[in-house]
Amino acid sequence: MRFTKDHEWVEESGGVAAIGVTAYAAEQLGDVVFVELPEVGKTVKAGDPLAVVESVKAASDVYAPISGEVVEVNGDLPNAPETVNSMPEKDGWFAKLKLSNPAELDGLMDRAAYETFLSTL
Amino acid sequence: MSDQALKTTPLTDAHRALGARMTEFGGYEMPVQYADGVLKEHLWTREHAGLFDVSHMGPSFLRLKHLSGDAKADHEAVSALLEPIVCADVKGLKRGQIRYTLLLNATGGVVDDLMVARPAGDDAQGVLQIIVNAGTKEGDFARIAAAAGDTAELVRADDRGLIAVQGPEAEAVVAAIIPEVADLSFMTLINAPYDGGTVAVSRSGYTGEDGFEILVEAKSARKLWDRLLQDERARPIGLGARDSLRLEAGLPLYGHDLDETISPVEADLGFALSKRRRLAEDFPGAARAIGELGGHLTRRRVGLRVLEGAPAREGAEIVGPDGGVVGRVTSGGFSPSLGAPIAMGYAPPELAEPGAKLGVIVRGKRQAAEVVALPFVPHHYRRKA
Numbered sequence: 001m002r003f004t005k006d007h008e009w010v011e012e013s014g015g016v017a018a019i020g021v022t023a024y025a026a027e028q029l030g031d032v033v034f035v036e037l038p039e040v041g042k043t044v045k046a047g048d049p050l051a052v053v054e055s056v057k058a059a060s061d062v063y064a065p066i067s068g069e070v071v072e073v074n075g076d077l078p079n080a081p082e083t084v085n086s087m088p089e090k091d092g093w094f095a096k097l098k099l100s101n102p103a104e105l106d107g108l109m110d111r112a113a114y115e116t117f118l119s120t121l
Numbered sequence: 122m123s124d125q126a127l128k129t130t131p132l133t134d135a136h137r138a139l140g141a142r143m144t145e146f147g148g149y150e151m152p153v154q155y156a157d158g159v160l161k162e163h164l165w166t167r168e169h170a171g172l173f174d175v176s177h178m179g180p181s182f183l184r185l186k187h188l189s190g191d192a193k194a195d196h197e198a199v200s201a202l203l204e205p206i207v208c209a210d211v212k213g214l215k216r217g218q219i220r221y222t223l224l225l226n227a228t229g230g231v232v233d234d235l236m237v238a239r240p241a242g243d244d245a246q247g248v249l250q251i252i253v254n255a256g257t258k259e260g261d262f263a264r265i266a267a268a269a270g271d272t273a274e275l276v277r278a279d280d281r282g283l284i285a286v287q288g289p290e291a292e293a294v295v296a297a298i299i300p301e302v303a304d305l306s307f308m309t310l311i312n313a314p315y316d317g318g319t320v321a322v323s324r325s326g327y328t329g330e331d332g333f334e335i336l337v338e339a340k341s342a343r344k345l346w347d348r349l350l351q352d353e354r355a356r357p358i359g360l361g362a363r364d365s366l367r368l369e370a371g372l373p374l375y376g377h378d379l380d381e382t383i384s385p386v387e388a389d390l391g392f393a394l395s396k397r398r399r400l401a402e403d404f405p406g407a408a409r410a411i412g413e414l415g416g417h418l419t420r421r422r423v424g425l426r427v428l429e430g431a432p433a434r435e436g437a438e439i440v441g442p443d444g445g446v447v448g449r450v451t452s453g454g455f456s457p458s459l460g461a462p463i464a465m466g467y468a469p470p471e472l473a474e475p476g477a478k479l480g481v482i483v484r485g486k487r488q489a490a491e492v493v494a495l496p497f498v499p500h501h502y503r504r505k506a
Contacts, residue, residue: 030160034431034432034462054431054455055455056159056163056455057364057365
């Protein structure tokens with residue numbers, strides 16, 4: 001699993017990567033009450049808005065950590081947005097992207113680097 | 122505000138000790154949520170008792186400088202100073218009675234909403250307790266002091282603690298410490314002894330629930346807060362849930378649902394225009410308000426159920442049946458009690474009746490919405506039997 005400074009995670013397997021938000025991000029967001037997922041087939045560049053999560057208080061963007069085409073979204077999430085809080089780095093994934101530039105993964109942090117980054121916040 | 126150190130309340134250390142997440146609000150460092158989070162805090166308040174630090178608000182006392190000794194005459198004299206800048210019948214307040222009112226500018230726009238009370242005690246006639254909002258208090262205090270002239274002095278009490286206890290178990294929690302409160306009905310207040318001093322307890326609040334607001338000397342505030350929290354029915358509640366609770370209760374928040382361009386009638390706060398003042402047409406902007414009551418209204422505050430999609434937040438456009446923009450959302454979010462998005466905003470009168478089909482624009486997409494009667498969640502005030 002790889003991580004961004006915006007607290008997204010990416011787990012790649014065979015050129016397709018699942019994307020979600022980290023446990024830290026989920027804790028910061030508070031109780032998630034709504035998620036908006038992208039359309040399958042949408043193409044995004046690294047850094048583009050990919051999804052939206054909303055708590056009672058506010059809406060927050062989830063950015064695409066890497067470039068690619070959305071090939072699947074987590075259809076269970078809109079009916080159970082609390083999964084983002086309960087299992088952020090597993091069942092709380094948002095979408096899967098077919099990577100257009102797998103080399104982008106090398107620019108992301110591994111878990112140790114992400115945890116070091118968190119300790120600076 | 123950004124270069125200035127944030128102000129603290131007598132309870133700031135208590136919030137930190139409880140692990141609160143702190144935020145800036147009205148120039149103060151305030152708890153936005155505690156460990157439970159907004160959703161649980163909100164629901165706890167609706168079912169049990171929530172404890173809120175609202176010491177950032179602006180309690181004050183307007184005192185006549187020279188008392189005649191005739192309680193009625195002194196009350197009328199101090200009321201006569203405040204009445205020209207608000208729309209309430211302040212003179213008509215009975216001892217121990219509180220009224221919600223609006224500070225108005227010359228064009229009848231709302232400068233702030235506030236609570237004004239006539240204390241109950243013989244030793245406090247010719248005095249009004251006035252509580253204004255945090256973000257507007259400097260301007261409000263200046264306006265009230267100017268209205269008072271040399272006849273009365275405005276004594277700020279915003280260095281004290283102000284603790285709100287709200288929810289169906291609030292009475293049991295507060296009465297265990299201050300037994301006198303059980304006799305209070307909604308919108309009345311008393312002074313009671315506490316910790317060697319005096320607290321002013323009012324049966325009021327801004328959540329739609331029964332509850333109390335307790336004005337306590339700074340040195341006793343922490344002791345009272347900790348004592349209230351010892352009761353397992355009470356939990357600390359942050360500003361996040363305070364906002365979602367007042368939204369469900371259909372209560373406007375100054376600076377969002379109310380501003381200096383909006384009149385009381387537009388804000389659907391006509392109840393705050395007292396009958397005596399309406400008949401006398403002697404409050405600021407009276408001609409405008411009376412015209413609006415007579416039908417000359419271009420917009421009115423409405424409640425909206427967002428029927429699909431994401432919550433519509435402040436600033437979201439409200440669109441009519443033909444897709445044209447007819448207004449904006451002024452407060453919006455997710456209702457924990459209803460499990461659905463709700464909002465308040467302004468719409469033309471012909472689209473402001475319950476059942477009107479409107480839309481809200483969220484991230485460029487139209488979502489269906491419907492006007493509903495306010496409040497979204499019924500009030501549970503304890504009125505006199």
